[in-house]
Each structure stands twice: as C-alpha cells, then as structure tokens.
Amino acid sequence: MTKILLVNIPAGPYPTDYPPVGISRVIEGVDPKLNCDFYFYDLDYFRPSFEEIKSKIQSYGPDIIGISATLTPGYSYVKKLSLFIKNNFPNVIQVLGGETTVISNIILLKTKIDFCVTGESEPTFSNLISKLQKDNFNIKDRETYKNIRGLVFLLDNIPYFTGYAEETNIIRQVNYELMAKFTDLNHYMQNVNGQFYRIRINKHEMDGFFNLFYKHNLNKKMATVFASKGCVGGCTYCHRFFKGYKAIEPDKMINYMENLTRKYDIGMIQFAEENFGSNTKATSKIINYLGERKINWAASAVRSDTVNENKIREWKAAGCVNINFGTESCSKKILNIMEKRITVEQNVNAIKLCRKYDIFVITGLMLGMPGENEKTVRETIDALATTLPDNINIPYEVCTPWLQAIPGTPVYEYARRIGFIENSLDGEERYIESLNDKNSSEISQYLNFTDYEKEEIAYWPYYVFLELIASYIKKHGIWKIIKYKKANRFIYGLIYSMLPRIIRKTLLKYFSVISYFGFINLFKLIFYKNIFKKKKKYFNNIDQSIKKIYKDMPITVREDEKYTYILREGRITGR
Ligand code: SF4
Numbered sequence: 001m002t003k004i005l006l007v008n009i010p011a012g013p014y015p016t017d018y019p020p021v022g023i024s025r026v027i028e029g030v031d032p033k034l035n036c037d038f039y040f041y042d043l044d045y046f047r048p049s050f051e052e053i054k055s056k057i058q059s060y061g062p063d064i065i066g067i068s069a070t071l072t073p074g075y076s077y078v079k080k081l082s083l084f085i086k087n088n089f090p091n092v093i094q095v096l097g098g099e100t101t102v103i104s105n106i107i108l109l110k111t112k113i114d115f116c117v118t119g120e121s122e123p124t125f126s127n128l129i130s131k132l133q134k135d136n137f138n139i140k141d142r143e144t145y146k147n148i149r150g151l152v153f154l155l156d157n158i159p160y161f162t163g164y165a166e167e168t169n170i171i172r173q174v175n176y177e178l179m180a181k182f183t184d185l186n187h188y189m190q191n192v193n194g195q196f197y198r199i200r201i202n203k204h205e206m207d208g209f210f211n212l213f214y215k216h217n218l219n220k221k222m223a224t225v226f227a228s229k230g231c232v233g234g235c236t237y238c239h240r241f242f243k244g245y246k247a248i249e250p251d252k253m254i255n256y257m258e259n260l261t262r263k264y265d266i267g268m269i270q271f272a273e274e275n276f277g278s279n280t281k282a283t284s285k286i287i288n289y290l291g292e293r294k295i296n297w298a299a300s301a302v303r304s305d306t307v308n309e310n311k312i313r314e315w316k317a318a319g320c321v322n323i324n325f326g327t328e329s330c331s332k333k334i335l336n337i338m339e340k341r342i343t344v345e346q347n348v349n350a351i352k353l354c355r356k357y358d359i360f361v362i363t364g365l366m367l368g369m370p371g372e373n374e375k376t377v378r379e380t381i382d383a384l385a386t387t388l389p390d391n392i393n394i395p396y397e398v399c400t401p402w403l404q405a406i407p408g409t410p411v412y413e414y415a416r417r418i419g420f421i422e423n424s425l426d427g428e429e430r431y432i433e434s435l436n437d438k439n440s441s442e443i444s445q446y447l448n449f450t451d452y453e454k455e456e457i458a459y460w461p462y463y464v465f466l467e468l469i470a471s472y473i474k475k476h477g478i479w480k481i482i483k484y485k486k487a488n489r490f491i492y493g494l495i496y497s498m499l500p501r502i503i504r505k506t507l508l509k510y511f512s513v514i515s516y517f518g519f520i521n522l523f524k525l526i527f528y529k530n531i532f533k534k535k536k537k538y539f540n541n542i543d544q545s546i547k548k549i550y551k552d553m554p555i556t557v558r559e560d561e562k563y564t565y566i567l568r569e570g571r572i573t574g575r
Pocket of ligand 1: 232234
C-alpha cells in the first residue's frame with residue numbers, strides 16, 4: 001500500500017472557512033486500483049508547529065507528501081515546509097498541487113519539491129503515483145516521466161513541463177463525511193447565524209441580514225457546494241487553470257444537496273464557485289429545488305452580466321439571501337483595461353436589482369489597475385452612489401482591495417515587462433516572497449501602476465467607502481441614520497459628510513499618508529517628491545486591455561523558464 005500524506009498550507013492570520021475541496025477531490029479522484037492510503041493533515045486549521053508536523057510524518061510514515069497550495073502568497077510557507085521535510089525525511093517524495101504551480105520553475109529551483117502537478121491534479125497525480133510505484137519511489141530515469149501530462153519536474157536541472165493534461169469536466173463536491181475523519185467539520189460547516197457572516201458583516205447590521213432568512217433555518221448549519229467550474233470571463237488580473245465553463249448536471253447536484261442537507265441538517269447553501277449562475281437552465285433547476293425545500297442560499301461570486309430582473313426575482317423567491325458581485329470598477333476605461341467584458345450599466349443594474357428584491361450584496365471593487373486615476377475612482381463612486389439600498393435594514397458592504405499582480409496573469413506579465421518585477425529567478429522570488437501573508441487590502445503589497453506617488457493614493461479605499469457612506473446618509477437622512485445605524489462607520493461617515501467635498505478629500509488624503517507612512521514621509525512627499533508639479537502621463541495613457549499591451553512588449557525567456565513559460569503566460573486568458 002502506498003501511504004500519502006496530504007497537507008494544505010496556512011493562509012492568512014486565521015484559518016479559512018473555505019472547505020479543503022482540493023484535498024477532498026484528490027482523495028476521491030485518485031485511481032482506487034493504485035491501493036493508496038491517504039491521511040489529510042489540516043495545517044491551515046490546526047496551525048501546528050514544525051515539530052508537530054515532524055511527529056505526524058514520523059508516526060504516519062508516508063511514501064509521498066502532497067502539498068496543496070492554492071494561493072501564490074503562500075509560497076514562503078511552502079518553501080520552508082519543503083526544506084524542513086527534505087532535511088528530516090530525505091526519501092519522502094514531495095508533490096505540489098494547486099494554483100501555485102503556475103510558478104513551477106521557481107518552486108522546483110528554490111524548494112525541495114520533486115514534482116508539481118498542474119491544473120486538475122487527480123488524473124496527473126494518479127499517473128505519477130503509478131509510475132513512482134513501478135520505480136519503487138526512486139526517481140532515477142527522469143526522462144521516463146516525460147509521458148505524464150500535467151507534470152513539472154527538474155530535467156537536467158531545468159524545470160520541464162510535460163504539457164497540459166486533458167481536462168476531465170468532472171466537478172467533484174467536497175466529501176464532508178471524508179473530511180470529518182481528518183479535521184473539525186464544525187469549522188467548515190458553521191451555524192447559519194455563526195462566525196461565517198459575523199466576520200463579513202458589521203455586528204450592528206447582522207439582525208437586518210438574518211431577517212432575510214426563513215426563521216427555521218437560523219439554527220441550522222450551512223454548507224459550501226459547487227454548481228459549476230471555470231468562468232466565461234477572461235479578466236487580465238485573474239488566473240485559472242480550467243479552460244472554459246462547465247455547469248454540473250442539475251439532477252446530480254440536487255441529489256448531492258438532498259443527501260447533504262438531510263444528513264447534516266443544512267439550512268443554508270453557499271455556492272462557492274468563481275462564476276455562479278452562467279448556465280441559466282441548470283441554475284434554475286437547482287435553485288428551484290432549494291426553494292421547494294425552503295433552504296436559503298447565497299452565491300459568493302456572480303458576474304454582473306449573468307443577472308437580469310427575471311433571474312433575480314426567481315432567485316429571491318427561491319430563498320437567495322446574498323450575492324457577491326466582482327464589480328471591480330464602474331469606470332468604462334478600467335473595465336476595458338481589465339477586459340471584464342461587462343459594462344458600467346450592467347454592474348450598476350445588477351446591484352440595483354438585488355436592492356429592489358432585498359438580497360444582501362457585497363460589492364467587490366479593486367483599486368489600482370494600470371490606468372486608474374482620480375477620475376476613474378470618482379466615476380466608480382458616482383455610479384455606485386446610484387445603487388444604495390432603499391431598505392435601511394439591509395446591511396451595506398463594499399470591499400475596496402488593491403490590485404495584486406499574481407503570476408499567470410497579464411497584469412503580472414506586464415509588471416515583469418516594465419521592470420516592476422525583476423526578470424530574474426531571484427527577482428521574481430523576491431517579489432513573490434514579498435506577498436507572503438499579505439492581504440490585498442494592504443497597500444504595501446501593491447505595485448504602483450498609477451502616475452501618483454504611493455503615498456498620494458493610500459486614501460483611495462477609505463475615500464470610496466466614506467463617499468458612499470456620505471451618499472447613503474444623504475439618501476436616508478441624518479435622523480434615520482441615527483435611529484437605525486449603530487455601526488461606527490456611520491458615525492465617521494456623518495462627521496465626514498458634514499465637511500465640503502474638497503476639504504474632506506484633502507484631509508483624508510494627508511491623514512492617510514501620516515497613518516500609513518508617518519509624518520516624515522508626509523514632508524518628503526510635499527517637499528522632495530514635487531507632488532504639486534504636473535505629472536508625466538505614463539499609466540494614465542493606457543486605455544486598452546493590458547493583455548493587448550503586454551503582448552507587444554517582448555521579453556527574454558530565461559533558461560530556467562524555457563519549458564515552463566507557457567504556464568506563466570497563462571492558459572485561460574487566451575494567449
Ligand atoms: S475575475 Fe473575471 S475571469 Fe476571474 S473568475 Fe471573476 S469574472 Fe471570471
């Protein structure tokens with residue numbers, strides 16, 4: 001029997017409540033004929049020390065350790081863990097899967113990972129296990145691994161990519177029963193009125209949100225499921241391995257949800273895919289089932305062009321309580337640069353429809369695309385100010401993170417070409433390590449794609465938010481706000497909205513410089529950086545998709561990436 005220890009990696013300061021779907025899919029997807037025994041050590045949830053990890057490896061005695069790393073900012077942990085395993089267990093084969101394999105060349109040259117499994121890992125991983133079993137876990141003749149599609153490994157010390165494996169179109173759900181053997185299921189299947197929404201919605205607005213539920217669901221559990229995979233979009237800041245979009249057959253989905261909801265007393269379903277609802281017919285069948293069962297549901301990512309009034313009315317009637325839109329921007333120019341393939345009107349209408357039917361919306365923005373400037377930020381504020389809820393009891397949430405240039409995206413490639421990310425193995429590693437544990441809301445991780453100094457734009461996230469709160473206060477009137485809104489943001493917003501627009505903006509701007517960069521930097525900004533001088537226009541002149549721009553900017557393909565650059569250039573975004 002082959003023993004395989006699977007681990008995820010800790011991401012961020014707190015364990016994620018997103019269930020370990022990649023791990024579940026690998027355990028279920030590996031060919032049973034290979035006679036493998038799996039153990040999943042949930043490093044993200046348990047956060048063990050390296051000594052505890054060592055004890056676990058010693059007691060389990062794996063032939064292979066499979067590391068699942070879904071986010072590039074986790075690279076530093078992967079590196080540390082891999083070196084630690086190599087030092088203590090030199091004969092164990094280390095395999096990495098997940099989105100981070102987009103930087104397989106860096107992984108293989110800078111860590112002790114033996115193989116990267118790209119894309120959907122199950123078929124490639126099965127083929128790799130089979131080959132390793134035949135070779136008695138002794139990787140000698142590396143040439144013979146070239147036949148396994150989807151693999152990256154060192155060949156004559158250069159990372160070698162065997163080409164993309166065929167996509168399977170299978171959409172595996174999380175097997176909660178299986179996960180319960182290894183980890184705390186209560187963490188991934190929380191109470192409807194528990195932590196999940198309490199960390200996403202202001203505590204003073206929670207009651208308004210829970211009023212949207214069927215009362216009988218409030219003390220039940222919520223479960224995360226996937227009704228589709230892939231996306232119909234090709235945004236220039238987004239990386240995905242799966243090409244195209246595929247919805248699960250509704251009958252299969254309904255069958256799965258029926259068993260799941262009955263077994264675990266589920267009162268709410270979270271659809272966690274990146275692009276919910278693009279297949280209208282399949283979605284309709286699935287949500288009508290939920291409606292008949294009086295189970296509430298939410299979709300964590302919906303494209304604005306997916307919805308129209310009929311759909312939103314139908315979704316509401318079927319128990320939908322929350323939709324999150326990746327609105328990103330309401331500037332036509334920025335949407336073009338992003339290649340969002342969504343108009344400002346579609347973004348605005350999608351939110352307005354949810355307001356009309358009392359569905360709670362988290363509007364996800366993204367600041368700082370190349371070409372972003374004060375005008376485009378203002379355009380976003382003005383457009384979103386027309387989408388404020390009439391119902392004062394529904395929570396109001398807007399997220400304003402910065403663009404994060406992640407490998408495998410046109411934005412990352414553009415940053416390499418203009419020298420923001422040094423085009424060397426060490427330079428790229430330095431940049432990726434600089435993202436370690438950085439949240440996209442931190443300006444420190446942002447590569448400044450604007451013509452302003454970084455200090456000058458630090459206030460943008462607060463500016464967007466406070467301007468929208470000021471509009472909200474104007475819409476509902478001060479007395480209603482005082483009566484119904486107890487969250488601090490409305491108190492700050494009230495003070496802010498009393499000042500004339502130009503004064504509040506200026507105060508916020510310089511206050512943000514001091515709070516992020518300190519007094520000294522404020523003086524440097526004013527006296528040395530000539531911020532009052534007319535700026536040269538470089539990024540401001542950008543007015544087309546960043547993908548089109550970077551394609552005309554040649555770059556030398558380095559020796560270490562000569563077989564893997566195709567991974568870096570991305571697959572989905574059409575290059
Ligand atoms: S960011 Fe764009 S391409 Fe990526 S999942 Fe969202 S809509 Fe699709």
